[in-house]
Amino acid sequence: MSNPQTLEDLRSGSYKGVKRLKLSANLSSFPTEIFSLFDTLEILDLSGNPLSVLPNDFSRLHKLKTLFLSDCKFATFPAQLVKCRSLEMIAFKNNHMITIPEGSFPRKLRWLILTNNEIESLPASIGHCHRLQKCMMAGNRLTRLPDEMAHCRKLGLLRLSSNNLATLPDWLFQLPELSFLSFAGNPCAPAFSDNPILSEIIWSELSTQHLLGEGASGIISKGTWKASDGDREVAIKVFKGEVTSDGSPMDEMNACIAAGQHPNLIDPIGKIHGHPEKKGLVLQLIPPHYTNLGLPPDFSTCTRDRFARDLAFSAEKCRSVLYGVADASKHIHERGIAHGDLYAHNTLIDNSGHALLGDFGAATIYGDHEKREAIERMEILAFGHLIEDLVNLVEHRLDGDEVLGEKDGYVIEGLNALHYKCTNPIVMERPNFEEAVEVLGGL
Structure with missing residues (x-):
């Protein structure tokens, strides 16, 4: 993806003909210079700018397939996007978005990311998105799903965690392609108290070494646990504490604990106690040949x-x-x-x-x-x-x-x-x- 640092870079003309463009330059208004790429641009990422509106003629970018506007200031989903005839993927994560007007979604929409906003309802017109496969709504204020969404027969992944859903509609369990569903942290999911069997491990007994991996919910490091029966190599996962595209890291921790031990699961050893800022788990260390x-x-x-x-x-x-x-x-x-x-x-x-x-x-x-x-x-x-x-x-x-x-x-x-x-x-x-x-x- 081409990454001009300033608007002057974009105006220089050296980016003409690009298919991908990423620009984060504290933009408070949409840079109309982007329209010069109308005949080639397919992926546009303006995340991290204080943008709140798009121009009425945004659909001039007629080849645009993917639009990222996360960490911006869109309180309302831009209705102009319905006219974008090629647009398939839209992301407005972390925008404090409240409202989605009826008839705002483009018909070719396949992938919708609205994680961590303040949306209370989805428009009935989402039912016209017959190609929708992935819908990520974790961390909002949804109280129900529109019945028209039952027409989204291609929907395969739906993230509903950390909302206000008291029930799940019957039609949800009749969608023929839905296979990845999450709804933890809603009134319709039972409340869960931590498993008392899992030991608490004091943070001062742990020492971290090198990074093993980092996901949306936390950071995993190789570490040593100074246990009463001797030092033990372990994996240490410290949760970030933010709502991710999948849901709440605390719901992840509770599910991992409740799952318990099994030969084909990564076993939880204990909950971290006494970390200065975060919650975490001590897990079985997986040998490097996996x-x-x-x-x-x-x-x-x-x-x-x-x-x-x-x-x-x-x-x-x-x-x-x-x-x-x-x-x-x-x-x-x-x-x-x-x-x-x-x-x-x-x-x-x-x-x-x-x-x-x-x-x-x-x-x-x-x-x-x-x-x-x-x-x-x-x-x-x-x-x-x-x-x-x-x-x-x-x-x-x-x-x-x-x-x-x-x-x-x-x-x-x-x-x-x-x-x-x-x-x-x-x-x-x-x-x-x-x-x-x-x-x-x-x-």
Whole structure:
């Protein structure tokens, strides 16, 4: 993405013909110089500027597909965007936005990010967004979803955490492609008190070493715990405390604790006590030979993971990974927890095919929710996508006219049959995770 530092840079003409433009220069009004890129610009990022309105002729950028206006000052969603005929992705995160006028969403909208605003209702016209696949509304003030949203039949990911929803509508559990749902931190999700079994670990007993990773909700470091029985290497996750695109880090911590221990989960060891500013968890340290199974979705794949081009699996390794993920999912659903982000990029694997399901950032503790069976069968659609992805990796091993042996062919045939059941467009006709584990164990 081209990044001019000032308006003078943009006016110089050296950016003419670019497809991507990012500009953060304390702009209080939209720089009309951008219109000179009307025939090429596809991605525009003006995040971090004190902008509050867009010009009426904004649709002159007729090739624009992606618009980022996060951390700005838009109290009202700009109705001008409905005229942007190519616009597919819109982000207004952290704007203190209150209002979305009827008829503001462009018809080609696929990906909508309105995280951490003050929105109380969505317009009924969202039902016209028949291509909508990803809708991120965590950290708002929604009290209900418009019934017209039932027409968004392509919706695959919906983030509703940290709102004011007293109920979830029945039609939500009939959407044929919805597989990634989070609704923690709403009145419709049961209240949760921390698991008293998990030990508290004093911050002064911990020492951090190098960074292992950083996600939306927190920072994970390798560390040492000076336990009573000797020093122990651990992973230390310190939460940032802000509402992320998935939800509240505190809901993530509660779900991680409630999930408990399982051979295919990253085990929580204790809650951090006495940190000067933040909350955190001490977790099992994963050996370095474990690697991420997949890569997160990008603009084009939207709700589906990506994989390294040279990644290939044997049929047995494919079955082993899927068995581990399914067994972990069975375990958490038995405890009334939906993962909410059941993806390959949230799964670690080793060479033997042992899988560890991680990242509870979008998890919801649903307990005895009246829709608990539907919630589990909604999530198994995400598992069905994972089956499809991994079976494709087995096929990448084949060279030319090479075919699978009889045993491997039997495994793949069984996986394809399970994929078919898990992706049934009728939610309640899908299997649950207990049934999936039984099938995978039999292969």
